[in-house]
Amino acid sequence: MIQLPGANSFAALRQTRQQAGPCRTRPENLQFEFWVGQWDVKQTGAESGASVGASKIESHADNCIILENWESPGFNGKSWNFYDLGTHKWRQIWLDVTGRRAEFSGEYKDSAMRFEGEAITGKGIKVKSRMTFFNLGPDKVRQFAERSTDDGKTWTTSVDYTYFRKK
Numbered sequence: 001m002i003q004l005p006g007a008n009s010f011a012a013l014r015q016t017r018q019q020a021g022p023c024r025t026r027p028e029n030l031q032f033e034f035w036v037g038q039w040d041v042k043q044t045g046a047e048s049g050a051s052v053g054a055s056k057i058e059s060h061a062d063n064c065i066i067l068e069n070w071e072s073p074g075f076n077g078k079s080w081n082f083y084d085l086g087t088h089k090w091r092q093i094w095l096d097v098t099g100r101r102a103e104f105s106g107e108y109k110d111s112a113m114r115f116e117g118e119a120i121t122g123k124g125i126k127v128k129s130r131m132t133f134f135n136l137g138p139d140k141v142r143q144f145a146e147r148s149t150d151d152g153k154t155w156t157t158s159v160d161y162t163y164f165r166k167k
Contacts (some may be wrong), residue, residue: 023064028083031108032066032090033059034135039163041072044142047162055163070096090115092131098122102129111135119147128152131159139165 023029039055053072060067066081077096084091087105092115094102099122106115113133118126131145145159 021062023083024062026083028088028108029063031083032081032113032133033063034138035068035113035133035141035163036066038166039141040166041161041163044144044160044162047164052161068094092117094119104129104131106131125149129158130155136162 036057036059039057040051041053041055042049043052053070053075055071056069058067058069059065064082068077068079068081070077070079075097077094077100079092079094081090081092083089084105089105089107090113092102092104092106094100094104100119102117102119104115104117106113108114112135115129115131117129117131119129120126128148128151129145131143134142134144136142141163143159143161143163145157146155147158148155
């Protein structure tokens with residue numbers, strides 16, 4: 001005769017799964033899931049125009065890492081995004097073919113992932129940056145970024161893109 005597990009066995013199994021893959025169940029780790037997918041990226045306001053690039057955003061390590069793979073003509077880069085349990089903030093680390101490295105820290109608030117940080121250009125120049133990913137529904141994300149070369153006194157728009165989910 002086959003014996004079915006009792007309720008305590010199911011509870012123990014659920015607890016074991018949560019401990020083995022806590023990022024799959026921790027609400028904070030799911031906040032940036034709206035960005036996961038394959039995207040055609042255009043300049044905001046030019047939705048009927050040509051693409052400026054394409055981005056493939058993947059979830060890895062049981063939702064503990066979101067990996068961005070950016071491609072545009074003559075340029076590409078990657079970012080690693082994760083929820084940092086030590087700081088209770090989201091982190092993004094970006095590297096690209098120019099040698100630029102940027103590190104951001106932020107939070108999900110008001111339907112948007114909001115980051116602030118600093119970039120080091122390929123020439124070693126420090127640039128303050130702030131960047132927001134607006135969750136505009138299941139098939140659309142807007143990325144807006146600004147940079148400051150005078151320690152935050154003035155800001156200029158560096159990126160204003162809209163991501164359209166590839167079907």
